[in-house]
Amino acid sequence: MDLAGVTRMTYPPNVRPIQLPCTGSVDPVYIIRALLSGADGVFISGCPPGDCHYVSGNLKFRRRFAVLRAMLEAMGLEPERVKLYWISAAEGKKFAQTMHALTEEIRALGPNPLARQSFT
Numbered sequence: 001m002d003l004a005g006v007t008r009m010t011y012p013p014n015v016r017p018i019q020l021p022c023t024g025s026v027d028p029v030y031i032i033r034a035l036l037s038g039a040d041g042v043f044i045s046g047c048p049p050g051d052c053h054y055v056s057g058n059l060k061f062r063r064r065f066a067v068l069r070a071m072l073e074a075m076g077l078e079p080e081r082v083k084l085y086w087i088s089a090a091e092g093k094k095f096a097q098t099m100h101a102l103t104e105e106i107r108a109l110g111p112n113p114l115a116r117q118s119f120t
Protein backbone atom coordinates (compact mmCIF):
# COMPACT_ATOMS: atom_id res chain seq x y z
CA MET A 1 0.00 0.00 0.00
CA ASP A 2 2.80 2.41 0.89
CA LEU A 3 4.67 1.63 -2.32
CA ALA A 4 1.51 2.16 -4.36
CA GLY A 5 1.11 5.58 -2.77
CA VAL A 6 4.75 6.60 -3.06
CA THR A 7 4.82 5.66 -6.75
CA ARG A 8 1.54 7.51 -7.31
CA MET A 9 -0.46 4.48 -8.32
CA THR A 10 -4.12 4.94 -7.69
CA TYR A 11 -6.65 2.73 -6.05
CA PRO A 12 -10.35 3.38 -5.57
CA PRO A 13 -11.09 6.26 -3.18
CA ASN A 14 -13.73 4.25 -1.34
CA VAL A 15 -11.02 1.92 0.03
CA ARG A 16 -10.25 2.73 3.67
CA PRO A 17 -6.82 1.30 4.53
CA ILE A 18 -6.08 0.29 8.10
CA GLN A 19 -2.50 -0.73 8.79
CA LEU A 20 -1.59 -3.34 11.36
CA PRO A 21 1.90 -4.73 12.01
CA CYS A 22 1.05 -8.23 10.79
CA THR A 23 -1.96 -10.23 9.63
CA GLY A 24 -1.36 -12.26 12.78
CA SER A 25 -2.73 -9.26 14.69
CA VAL A 26 -5.99 -9.18 12.72
CA ASP A 27 -8.76 -10.24 15.04
CA PRO A 28 -11.76 -11.58 13.06
CA VAL A 29 -13.90 -9.38 15.29
CA TYR A 30 -12.41 -6.35 13.51
CA ILE A 31 -13.72 -7.70 10.23
CA ILE A 32 -17.16 -8.53 11.56
CA ARG A 33 -17.38 -5.05 13.12
CA ALA A 34 -16.43 -3.43 9.82
CA LEU A 35 -19.16 -5.37 8.03
CA LEU A 36 -21.75 -4.58 10.68
CA SER A 37 -20.72 -0.94 10.48
CA GLY A 38 -21.54 -0.79 6.80
CA ALA A 39 -18.47 -1.89 4.89
CA ASP A 40 -19.48 -3.76 1.74
CA GLY A 41 -16.32 -5.83 1.87
CA VAL A 42 -13.07 -6.31 3.73
CA PHE A 43 -9.73 -7.06 2.13
CA ILE A 44 -6.81 -8.33 4.15
CA SER A 45 -3.35 -8.26 2.66
CA GLY A 46 -0.34 -9.80 4.26
CA CYS A 47 3.14 -11.03 3.56
CA PRO A 48 3.31 -14.23 1.53
CA PRO A 49 3.72 -17.46 3.53
CA GLY A 50 7.34 -17.79 4.57
CA ASP A 51 7.88 -14.00 4.54
CA CYS A 52 6.07 -12.95 7.73
CA HIS A 53 8.31 -10.76 9.90
CA TYR A 54 6.75 -12.46 12.92
CA VAL A 55 7.44 -15.91 11.43
CA SER A 56 3.95 -17.38 11.38
CA GLY A 57 1.45 -14.54 11.88
CA ASN A 58 0.14 -14.91 8.34
CA LEU A 59 -0.28 -18.68 8.73
CA LYS A 60 -2.22 -18.21 11.96
CA PHE A 61 -4.43 -15.63 10.33
CA ARG A 62 -5.03 -17.90 7.35
CA ARG A 63 -6.57 -20.45 9.72
CA ARG A 64 -8.70 -17.79 11.42
CA PHE A 65 -9.76 -16.50 8.02
CA ALA A 66 -11.14 -19.89 7.00
CA VAL A 67 -13.24 -20.01 10.17
CA LEU A 68 -14.34 -16.42 9.67
CA ARG A 69 -15.61 -17.11 6.16
CA ALA A 70 -17.64 -20.05 7.43
CA MET A 71 -19.09 -17.83 10.17
CA LEU A 72 -20.04 -15.14 7.68
CA GLU A 73 -21.79 -17.70 5.52
CA ALA A 74 -23.73 -18.92 8.57
CA MET A 75 -24.71 -15.29 9.22
CA GLY A 76 -26.17 -15.11 5.71
CA LEU A 77 -23.40 -13.02 4.22
CA GLU A 78 -21.55 -13.90 1.04
CA PRO A 79 -18.05 -15.01 2.10
CA GLU A 80 -16.77 -13.42 -1.11
CA ARG A 81 -17.11 -10.06 0.63
CA VAL A 82 -14.02 -10.90 2.64
CA LYS A 83 -10.79 -11.51 0.77
CA LEU A 84 -7.29 -12.46 1.77
CA TYR A 85 -4.34 -11.89 -0.52
CA TRP A 86 -0.64 -12.25 0.01
CA ILE A 87 0.95 -9.08 -1.31
CA SER A 88 4.40 -8.11 -0.12
CA ALA A 89 5.52 -4.56 0.63
CA ALA A 90 7.45 -4.56 -2.67
CA GLU A 91 4.34 -5.21 -4.77
CA GLY A 92 2.72 -1.78 -4.96
CA LYS A 93 1.45 -2.34 -8.48
CA LYS A 94 -0.13 -5.67 -7.52
CA PHE A 95 -1.76 -3.97 -4.53
CA ALA A 96 -3.27 -1.20 -6.68
CA GLN A 97 -4.47 -3.65 -9.34
CA THR A 98 -5.97 -5.95 -6.70
CA MET A 99 -7.79 -3.00 -5.09
CA HIS A 100 -9.37 -2.07 -8.41
CA ALA A 101 -10.41 -5.67 -9.15
CA LEU A 102 -11.78 -6.30 -5.66
CA THR A 103 -13.74 -3.08 -5.64
CA GLU A 104 -15.49 -4.18 -8.81
CA GLU A 105 -16.13 -7.68 -7.40
CA ILE A 106 -17.64 -6.25 -4.23
CA ARG A 107 -19.67 -3.72 -6.21
CA ALA A 108 -21.11 -6.59 -8.27
CA LEU A 109 -22.30 -8.26 -5.05
CA GLY A 110 -24.31 -5.15 -4.20
CA PRO A 111 -24.70 -3.47 -0.82
CA ASN A 112 -23.84 -5.42 2.30
CA PRO A 113 -27.14 -6.88 3.59
CA LEU A 114 -25.91 -6.82 7.19
CA ALA A 115 -25.32 -3.08 6.95
CA ARG A 116 -29.01 -2.51 6.33
CA GLN A 117 -29.85 -4.06 9.69
CA SER A 118 -29.13 -1.86 12.66
CA PHE A 119 -26.98 -3.60 15.24
CA THR A 120 -25.61 -0.44 16.83
Ligand code: FES
Binds near residue numbers: 023046051055
Ligand atom coordinates in the same frame (compact mmCIF):
# COMPACT_ATOMS: atom_id res chain seq x y z
S1 FES B 1 4.52 -9.34 9.07
FE1 FES B 1 3.22 -11.02 9.37
S2 FES B 1 2.03 -11.05 7.55
FE2 FES B 1 3.42 -9.43 7.20
